[in-house]
Amino acid sequence: MNLSGRAYVERVGRLFAHDFSILLTGARASFGWRDWIALMLAFWLLIAGLRSVIIDQPGNLVQTIAFGVGIIAGFAIERVVLARLSYHASDGMLAADALISVRRWRYATLFHAIAVVCLSFSVAMVSGWLTFPFLLGYFCGLALGHGFLRLRVQGFPAVARITHWGRTALAWTRDSRAGIVAALLVTALLSPLAGMDGSASLLAAASATGIAMFILTTVDHGSVRFMAMSGYGVWRALRVQLLPGFWFLVLAVFLGVIIHGPAIGTAIAGIAIAALGLQALRVLAYRIHSKRVGDWLVASLIGIVALVAWSLPLVVPAVLGVIFWHLHGRASASTWSIE
Amino acid sequence: MKHAVSIERLSVRRGSERVVHDIHLIVSECCWFGLIGANGSGKTSLLRAMAGRLPIESGRCVIDGVDLSSARDARARHFGFAPPADRLPDALRVDNCLRLVGGTLDEALAHLGPLRQALGIDALLCRWIGDCSAGMRQRVAIALAFAEGRRRVILDEPFNWLDPVAAYDVKQALRSMVDDGLTLLTALHDLGTLVTACDTGLMLADGRVALTIDRPMLTDAADDPGAFERRTINLLRSSRG
Numbered sequence: 001m002n003l004s005g006r007a008y009v010e011r012v013g014r015l016f017a018h019d020f021s022i023l024l025t026g027a028r029a030s031f032g033w034r035d036w037i038a039l040m041l042a043f044w045l046l047i048a049g050l051r052s053v054i055i056d057q058p059g060n061l062v063q064t065i066a067f068g069v070g071i072i073a074g075f076a077i078e079r080v081v082l083a084r085l086s087y088h089a090s091d092g093m094l095a096a097d098a099l100i101s102v103r104r105w106r107y108a109t110l111f112h113a114i115a116v117v118c119l120s121f122s123v124a125m126v127s128g129w130l131t132f133p134f135l136l137g138y139f140c141g142l143a144l145g146h147g148f149l150r151l152r153v154q155g156f157p158a159v160a161r162i163t164h165w166g167r168t169a170l171a172w173t174r175d176s177r178a179g180i181v182a183a184l185l186v187t188a189l190l191s192p193l194a195g196m197d198g199s200a201s202l203l204a205a206a207s208a209t210g211i212a213m214f215i216l217t218t219v220d221h222g223s224v225r226f227m228a229m230s231g232y233g234v235w236r237a238l239r240v241q242l243l244p245g246f247w248f249l250v251l252a253v254f255l256g257v258i259i260h261g262p263a264i265g266t267a268i269a270g271i272a273i274a275a276l277g278l279q280a281l282r283v284l285a286y287r288i289h290s291k292r293v294g295d296w297l298v299a300s301l302i303g304i305v306a307l308v309a310w311s312l313p314l315v316v317p318a319v320l321g322v323i324f325w326h327l328h329g330r331a332s333a334s335t336w337s338i339e
Numbered sequence: 340m341k342h343a344v345s346i347e348r349l350s351v352r353r354g355s356e357r358v359v360h361d362i363h364l365i366v367s368e369c370c371w372f373g374l375i376g377a378n379g380s381g382k383t384s385l386l387r388a389m390a391g392r393l394p395i396e397s398g399r400c401v402i403d404g405v406d407l408s409s410a411r412d413a414r415a416r417h418f419g420f421a422p423p424a425d426r427l428p429d430a431l432r433v434d435n436c437l438r439l440v441g442g443t444l445d446e447a448l449a450h451l452g453p454l455r456q457a458l459g460i461d462a463l464l465c466r467w468i469g470d471c472s473a474g475m476r477q478r479v480a481i482a483l484a485f486a487e488g489r490r491r492v493i494l495d496e497p498f499n500w501l502d503p504v505a506a507y508d509v510k511q512a513l514r515s516m517v518d519d520g521l522t523l524l525t526a527l528h529d530l531g532t533l534v535t536a537c538d539t540g541l542m543l544a545d546g547r548v549a550l551t552i553d554r555p556m557l558t559d560a561a562d563d564p565g566a567f568e569r570r571t572i573n574l575l576r577s578s579r580g
Contacts, residue, residue: 009439
């Protein structure tokens with residue numbers, strides 16, 4: 001099939017032809033035949049793992065999970081479709097097409113049709129009777145995404161104002177002083193719990209640490225890419241990005257152990273280290289890929305680690321080591337340098 | 340002379356901020372219209388709104404006698420528009436881009452006319468956009484604005500990144516296309532180009548019209564470019580104060 005031929009472009013529309021070419025080129029450039037084999041193997045392992053996990057679970061629970069996964073998939077794909085259409089309408093070379101509703105529908109329909117076929121096939125391989133709840137969830141997620149995200153893409157002055165304030169606050173959380181302030185805040189919040197029942201104070205410490213690390217470990221794709229282009233090596237980029245979370249870890253664990261004892265300190269350390277690991281993974285992935293591909297890659301890797309942790313927990317450190325080593329090698333190659 | 344574009348009390352909002360306020364302007368057929376102003380003065384927003392890339396908040400945008408202020412798609416179809424060079428997709432080749440916009444490569448290249456040689460586009464056809472330098476991307480972006488064969492084209496700071504020879508050749512090619520019937524609207528930072536190449540223009544400051552530049556004014560400016568430069572710079576400075 002000639003992907004730039006006139007007949008093909010007229011059949012699928014220019015917007016879809018444009019994006020499908022990018023997708024194919026990106027796949028060809030990013031994955032060699034060894035990567036495809038590894039991906040296929042990982043896919044089969046994932047399917048086999050999921051089949052063995054659901055076999056002993058109650059049917060209602062598995063169907064509900066399939067419905068939930070469908071909602072997330074439909075929402076996520078609709079988010080991609082709307083973001084692409086927004087790009088085409090404002091910055092793309094085919095803006096006129098992206099502003100005509102019939103052509104927008106054609107693009108979105110093709111995109112979703114391909115996603116539905118691929119995802120339904122994958123779900124059917126896990127278990128045929130999960131396809132219906134998955135598809136039901138997919139279309140609910142699509143409708144939800146269309147209604148919710150369309151408003152965001154169109155933009156409202158009030159939303160834009162809140163986004164502006166949010167961005168300012170988010171920028172501040174990437175300063176290393178934010179880690180120190182967050183550690184002091186979490187310690188202050190936990191201080192009334194000193195002497196409380198063990199599990200309640202553990203839960204409170206874990207929740208507070210989780211929220212703090214969620215805020216402190218956001219990764220700005222643009223700044224990661226800029227660092228790579230400016231010649232920042234991987235370790236230097238990681239140091240810059242991870243510093244707020246690192247200071248939180250050091251200070252919060254120290255204060256937690258002193259005030260509440262080693263159990264709370266260990267809980268804070270465990271959650272903070274996991275969050276920093278996730279952040280490091282995202283930084284490495286963003287150096288190699290676009291934000292969207294990076295996020296998908298990180299989500300897939302987390303899924304693989306979770307599956308390994310479920311079935312062979314002792315192998316998890318080795319799997320994590322291989323993942324970081326592989327990503328580190330590829331991320332290092334993305335540093336711009338003068339030979 | 341017939342009006343190609345007529346704008347009345349046009350305002351444009353970006354997010355929560357109104358960036359263009361109550362602009363009036365008229366662009367005649369077969370004319371090169373130059374838009375100048377400081378960074379952030381609203382040039383890009385105005386041009387993008389005219390080309391349908393941004394919605395118009397209020398006012399009228401009359402193109403070929405029809406008010407298209409509420410029809411973004413119709414505005415986008417009326418103008419060839421150079422997409423931002425840094426937003427071109429890395430994973431497409433230059434010939435793919437021209438095919439997508441122009442229908443076939445031959446048609447797209449034919450629509451470029453004298454620009455084909457001035458932009459040196461033939462040498463770039465087999466290149467991936469991701470392998471192009473900033474100057475090459477700029478050439479591709481300009482070519483894409485013409486690839487569909489529109490007779491009204493909007494270019495936002497087209498000479499950025501171009502080397503002096505390419506910038507000169509492109510200016511000459513654009514001028515000859517305007518003389519042959521093209522209506523061209525460009526945002527510019529270079530007063531020299533405004534004086535030597537444009538027929539009329541407008542200076543924006545803080546999203547408002549600071550100076551309407553007509554043909555006699557540009558003729559005077561060509562006679563005494565120093566005085567024109569002093570005047571425009573003083574105007575820009577006073578608008579900042």
